[in-house]
Amino acid sequence: MVLDYRAIDFAPLIDHSLLSPIATPEMVTQWCEEADRFGFAAVCLSPCYVSQAVKLLHGKSTAVCTVIGFPTGANTSAVKLYEAQIATEQGATELDLVINLGWLKAGRHDEVHREIAEICEATGQTVKVILEMAYLTAEEKQMAAEIAMDAGAAFLKTSTGWTGGATVEDIRLLKQISRDRVGIKASGGIRTAEQALELVMAGATRLGTSRGIDIVKQATQQT
Numbered sequence: 355m356v357l358d359y360r361a362i363d364f365a366p367l368i369d370h371s372l373l374s375p376i377a378t379p380e381m382v383t384q385w386c387e388e389a390d391r392f393g394f395a396a397v398c399l400s401p402c403y404v405s406q407a408v409k410l411l412h413g414k415s416t417a418v419c420t421v422i423g424f425p426t427g428a429n430t431s432a433v434k435l436y437e438a439q440i441a442t443e444q445g446a447t448e449l450d451l452v453i454n455l456g457w458l459k460a461g462r463h464d465e466v467h468r469e470i471a472e473i474c475e476a477t478g479q480t481v482k483v484i485l486e487m488a489y490l491t492a493e494e495k496q497m498a499a500e501i502a503m504d505a506g507a508a509f510l511k512t513s514t515g516w517t518g519g520a521t522v523e524d525i526r527l528l529k530q531i532s533r534d535r536v537g538i539k540a541s542g543g544i545r546t547a548e549q550a551l552e553l554v555m556a557g558a559t560r561l562g563t564s565r566g567i568d569i570v571k572q573a574t575q576q577t
Contacts, residue, residue: 362550362551362554362573364547364550364554364561364566364569364570364573365392365393365394365395365566365570366393366394366395367395367550367554367558367559367560367561368392368394368395368560368561368562368563368566368569368570369394369395369396369397369398369419369448369539369541369560369561369562369563370385370388370389370392370394370396370397370398370416370563370564370566371397371398371399371515371541371562371563371564371566372385372397372398372399372400372403372564373398373399373400373421373424373425373514373515373564377399377400377403379403379406382399382403382406382407382410383406383410385397385399386406386407386410386411386416387410388566388567389411389416390411390414390415390416392566392567392570393415393416394416394566395416395417395560396416396417396418396419396448397411397416397417397418397419398419398420398421398448398450398562399418399419399420400420400421400424401420401421401422401437401440401441403420404418404420404441404444404445404446405444405445408444408445408446417447417448417480418445418446418447418448419446419447419448419449419450419482420441420446420448420449420450421449421450421451421452421484421514422434422437422438422441422449422450422451422452422473423437423451423452423454424450424452424484424514425452425514425516425517426452426455427451427452427453427454427455427484427486428454428455428456431454431465431468431469431472434451434469434473435469435472435473435476438451438473438476438477438479439476439477441477442477442478442479446479447479447480448479448480448481448482449473449477449479449480449481449482450482450484450511450539450562451470451473451481451482451483451484452484452486452514453466453469453470453483453484453485453486453498453501453502454466454469455486455489455490458490458494458497458498458501459494463497463501466498466501467501467504467505468505470483470501470502470505470506470507471505471506474505474506474507475506480508480509481506481507481508481509482507482508482509482510482511482537482539482560483498483502483505483507483509483510483511484511484512484513484514484541485498485499485502485510485511485512485513486512486513486514486517486518487512487513487518487521487524488513488517488518488519489517489518492527495524495527495528495531496531499528499531499532500531502536503532503535503536507536508536508537509536509537509538509539509559509560510528510531510532510536510537510538510539511538511539511540511541511560511562512524512525512528512538512539512540512541512542513541513542514541514542515541515542515543515562516542518542518543519541519542519543519544520540520541520542520543520544520553520558522552522553522556525538525540525553525556525557525558526556526557528557529556529557537559537560538557538558538559538560539558539559539560539561539562540553540558540560540561540562541561541562541563542562544561544562544563544565544569545563545565545568545569546565546568546569546572547569547570547572547573548572550563550569550573551573
């Protein structure tokens with residue numbers, strides 16, 4: 355079957371991501387200009403660049419998103435909460451929060467829930483909880499998703515992109531678990547319009563990628 359990329363406008367689904375440890379302020383400016391020009395949903399940047407992005411995107415439709423506890427999720431809850439509060443004070447309206455995977459695997463579910471809930475309640479922003487699906491068993495994926503939703507997550511996100519990446523199977527699973535109660539963000543390794551379309555068809559409502567421009571151009575050029 356030939357996939358018709360033109361059936362979907364990808365730009366409003368894309369979080370234009372720049373999370374490289376060697377990202378520079380000049381690159382942040384470029385990413386923000388691109389996000390505005392292409393109409394991406396958000397730019398997703400490291401916390402140190404939130405203020406810069408907020409200034410660049412003031413009055414624009416593109417949201418400023420940053421990561422919390424990135425990439426391992428193993429920071430203390432107090433550090434994560436402080437990081438989230440500072441980002442919110444600086445103008446970020448979307449927070450991609452990495453769960454504490456060690457706690458989840460150890461069965462410390464109440465602590466995982468409390469950490470997410472505190473950040474959701476304290477900031478009042480759109481929190482996308484990163485489950486890092488590549489590390490989880492089927493049972494753990496179910497548990498992590500249920501905890502995140504119950505704690506107030508607005509999105510379930512598959513991956514940081516540092517370990518593994520989004521798969522169609524995981525997106526289908528999250529859609530089944532969530533029953534459309536929250537959004538689903540696919541992230542990690544999304545490079546082509548074909549991949550993007552498969553993930554959206556499986557249930558993804560956001561796409562985290564540094565290749566958003568390539569994806570939009572591929573879709574536009576499809577004949």
